[in-house]
Amino acid sequence: MSREIIHQTAAEMSAELASGNVTAVELANAHFDRISAVDGDIHAFLHLDREGALAQAASVDASRKAGEKVNPLAGVPLALKDVLTQKGVPTTCGSKMLEGWRPPYDSTVVTNLKKAGVVILGKTNMDEFAMGSSTENSAYGTTRNPWDLSRIPGGSGGGSSAALAGFEAPLAIGTDTGGSIRQPAAVTGTVGVKPTYGSVSRYGLVAFSSSLDQAGPCARTVLDTAMLHEVIAGYDPKDSTSINAPVGKMVEAAKKLDVKGMKIGVVKELAGDGYQAGVTTRFNGALEALLSAGAEIVEVSAPSFEYALAAYYLIAPSEASSNLARFDSMRYGIRIGDDGSRSAEEVMKMTREVGFGKEVKRRIILGTYALSSGYYDAYYGSAQKVRTLIKRDYEAAFAKVDVLVSPTCPTTAFKIGEKSDDPVAMYLNDVCTIPVNLAGIGGMSLPCGLAPEDGLPVGFQIMSPAMKDELMYQVGGTLEAALQSSWGQPLYASAPTLAVK
C-alpha cells in the first residue's frame, strides 16, 4: 500500500502539522477525498460537515502560523459518532425519529474537541440509538466492514470503526454501553477504549442507558487513542455523574512499552464454548507476547459474569424505555399523522411506531415490562443485584492483578444479515464486553492478529480498575509494539485496499 498521508497515525499527522509539512486544511481535504472515494462502499458517514471542518482547520492553521501553542491533535481530523450533539449539525442517532434535527447545543465531548482544534469531519453511522452490534439497525443503511464488505463493522459504533479501518479518519469518537466501542474496534482491527464511567462527560451524548453509557476514543493505534482520550476526558459540572479528578496520563502510559512485573489476569469465564478457534489462537498468542514482555499471567475467576448478559439486557432496555420516552414529536424530530383531527396522544403513538426501528421497539417493550409494577423486583431489581456481584468479582480480581484480559468478542466479524433475525444470538456477541459497563470500569480493545480461518481481525480486551485507565494504555501499548514487531507492520496496514470510486 502506498503510504499517503491518510495512512499515517494521528501522532504522525500531528508531527507533520507541527513541522509545517502539511496544513490542517490539506489534511482535511485529503480525508474528504478519501471519503468521496470509498464511502460509497463503506457507508461510514451519515453527514459530512465540510464547511465546519474546513473552517476549523483554517483556524488551526492560522493559530499555528501565528506561533500559538496548540494541542498536539489540533488540525487532526476526526469522525464523530452520530449520537453526540454538535451545534447546528444534524444528529440522528441512526434513527428516523431524529431525521433533520440540528441540536442547538454542543455536547461536552464536542466542546473539548473544538477547544483542542480537532477537525470534526462529520457524523458516523450507528445502530439506532446505539442498540445493536452490527449497524444493521441504523435507519440509514448498514455500514460495511472495510476488511470484507459483506461483513458487519461491529456496532453500535460501526461507522466510527469502519471510518478508521477505511482510512477515512485517523480518529473517531464512539460510545460504549455494552461494548459499542470495543466490539467494532475488534472486528475492524482498530483500537477503542471505553473509559471509566464518569471520566468522559455524557452531556450531549443522547442517552441509551444512562448508568452504562460512556463516550470514548477510537483510533488505529494505542498512542493515538491515548492522545484523544486526554482531549475528551475531564470533569464536567454539567454531568452529575462526572468524576471530579484529574485525567490520568494516558499518553505517557501508552509510551511506556513496559509491563515487567505487572500481573495480568485472564478471565476464566470469558473463554471456551462458543469462542471461534481463531479468536482463541490469537488471544493466546497475545498472552504469550505479554509473557515475553515480562508480565505475569494468572487465571482469574469471575463467577458472576455468567449473569452479566442477562442483567445488561434488563438494565439497558429499562433505562432506554424511559430515556427514549422524550421522542414524542412534540418538540423536535419527525411528526407523523398530525392531520388536525388526531389528538397529541394518537400522533405520539403513530410517530413512535414509524420513527423507531424494530430493535428499539423491542427494547422499549422489554424495558417497560422489566420496570412495571409486579415485575420490577424479579427483573430490574434482580439485575441491579447482579451488578453488585459483578462489581465484587472485579474488586476481588483487581486485588490480585493489575488488569484483566479476555477476547473482545467470541467471533470475528459476522456476515451482514447473519444474525439480524435472532436477537438472542446477536446479544451473545456482547458477552465479554458487558461486565465492564456494569461495573463502570475501563476497557480497551486492540487488534491481536487475524484469525487463521477467515483472515479477519481479532480483538484483545484489557480491563482496568476504575480511574486507572492508564493501565490499559500501558499494557495495550506494550502488546501493540510486541505484536507489530512480530508482524513487521501494524495490522491495519494489511487491510484491503478498497476500490477507489
Added chain:
Amino acid sequence: MAAISREEVAHLARLSRIEMTDAELDHLASEMGLILDSVSKVQAVADQDIPPTSHAIAMQNVMRPDVVVPSLTNEETLSGAPAREEDRFKVPQILGEE
C-alpha cells in the same frame, strides 16, 4: 418458555405509546418470550440479600449552586419544533387532564 401474551404486549405498547399492528404484537410476544427466558437468569439472585447497584461509581451530594445561567433564545428553543405558533410549540389537541 416464559409466556407473554399478545394482550400483555399490547398493554406495554400502550404504556410506551407505540402503535402496533396485530401482526407486530404477535411477533413481539413470541420474541419477548425467548428474550425473557434468557434474561430470567438474574432471578437466581432475586431472594439473596445483596444491595442493588444503581450507579456504577458510587458518589453522593452532587449539586450546583443556585445561579442563573443564560437560557437558549426563543428561536433556538423552537428551532427543532415540528410546528410552532406565538413563540410556543404547536401540538395536536391534548386529551385527558386539564
Added chain:
Amino acid sequence: MALNYDQALEKYEPTLGLEVHVELNTNSKMFCGCATEFGASPNTQTCPVCLGLPGSLPVVNAKAIESSIRIGLALNCSITPFSRFARKNYFYPDMPKNFQTSQYDEPICVNGYLDVTIDTDEGPKVYRVDIERVHMEEDTGKSLHVGGATGRIHGAEHSLLDYNRAGIPLVEIVTRIIPGTDKYAPEVARAYVAELRDILRSLGVSDVKMEQGSLRCDANLSISPRNSGTLGTRSETKNVNSLRSVERAVRGEIIRQANRLESGERIIQETRHFQEESGETRSGRSKETAEDYRYFPEPDLLPIVADPAWVEELRVALPVKPSIRRKKLQEAWGVPDKEMAAMINAELLDTVEETVALGAEPTKARSWWLGEVSRLANEKSVEPTSLIQPSEIAEIIALIAAGELTDKLARQVVEGVINGEGNPSMVIEKRGLKVVSDDSSLMVAIEAAIASQPETAEKVRSGNIPAAGALIGAVMKATGGQADAAKVRELLLKHLGQA
C-alpha cells in the same frame, strides 16, 4: 331530594388528606440554570435540560435541597439520611422528558406534623395534621388550548406549549389521613393550608401565591356511612386556587359524594377539578385503570446524604413559628383578634411589623396599610407592598405625630410616593405640603391680611369676633391652605387683643 351539607354529614363521615405542591423561589430551576421568574415571555427561560433535549443531563440545585430540608424541619419531620430521585414515567406533552424527576420511596423528609386551630361549636380546637412526607420534584410546562370555545381542553383544536415553568423546583407535602375532622373537614383543610402557607412564607422558600400557582392544593376526600368502619373510594380535587376554595372544594365534594351514594351510584376513583364559579368539582381523568409509573432510581442523579451537622445548623436557624410570632405580636401591639385576622388575611402582617419596627405606632401602621394603601392597591389591582415601602409609611406616620402633616396632607404624600414623585420628603418638598405651624411665618401672613383689610381688623378689635372669619380666610389662602386654621384664629385674635 338532594342532601345539603348538614344532611350529608348526618349520614356520612368524611376522610380527608391533603397534598400541597409548593414552587420554591430559587433563582434557577431544579436541574438547570434557567431563570424562574414568573411572567417571562414564552419559551425564553428554557435550555436543553428543561426542554428535555436529547443528550441533556440534570444537576440538582443545592438551594432547592436546602429549602426542602428547612420545610421538613419546620413541619417537625425527620430528615432522611439517604434520599434519592426517581423517574416517574408517563406521557404528557407538558412534560418534556415524558418522565417527571421526582422522589418515590426515598423522600428527603418524613413523619412530621402541623397543629392547626379552628373555631368549633365548642370553642377553639387544635387538630394535629400528620405529615407523611415532603419530597422534591420538578414542575411541568404550561399548555394553552386553542380553538375551543372556552380555552379549555375539551373542544380545543390544538395546544400551544410554553416550557418556562418546566423544571421549576416543586416540593410536595403529603399529609396522612387527618383523623376526626368530621363536619369540620372543610375548615381543617383551609386552616392547614393557611398555616402551611404562613410557615412557608416565614421560611422565605416560596412566594406561596395560590392565585399564581406557586402553592397548589389537592384535596383527597372520601366518605363512608357513619360507624361503618370502612373507607370509601376517594377523589382527588385539583385546581383549588385560594384558601376559600380549599374550604369550598372539600364541602362541595362531601355533598357530591353523599348525593351520589344516596342515589345508589358508586364513587369513581378519579381526579376532579374545582370550578371557582360554581364551587363544584368536575370530573377529570379517571384513575380506575391505575397508571403504572414504572418508578426507578434516576441514573443521572446521585443520592442526597444530608450531613447531620448541616441539618442541625438549619434547624437552629429556623424562624419563629408563625403561630407563636402572631401571638407575640398581638400581645405587644394590643390588637383585637378581629384586626389581627384582618392583617393576616390581607397578608400584611409582615409589612405592618416592619413598619412598626421602624418606629410607627402599631395602630397607625395597621390603619395606613389596611386602609389608604390597600384601597389604592385595590384600585390598581396590585399588591399594597408594591406601591410603597414600610419605611415610607413609617416616615409619614412620624411626620403626622410631629404635627408636620395633617391626615389629609399625608394622604396626598402617599399618593405622590405612589405616583413616583419620590420619597415622602421629596413629595412634601415638591408639592409644598408642609403644615405651616411656625408662628412667625403665620404672623407675617396675619399682618399682611390685617394690612389689606384694615376696616375688618378694626371691627374685630372692637369686639366683633365673627368678622375675624374674613381675615382667617385670607391667611389660609395666602398659606395655600396648609396652615392650621385653629392656630391662625388663635394668633389673629391674640394679635387684635381679643384673647
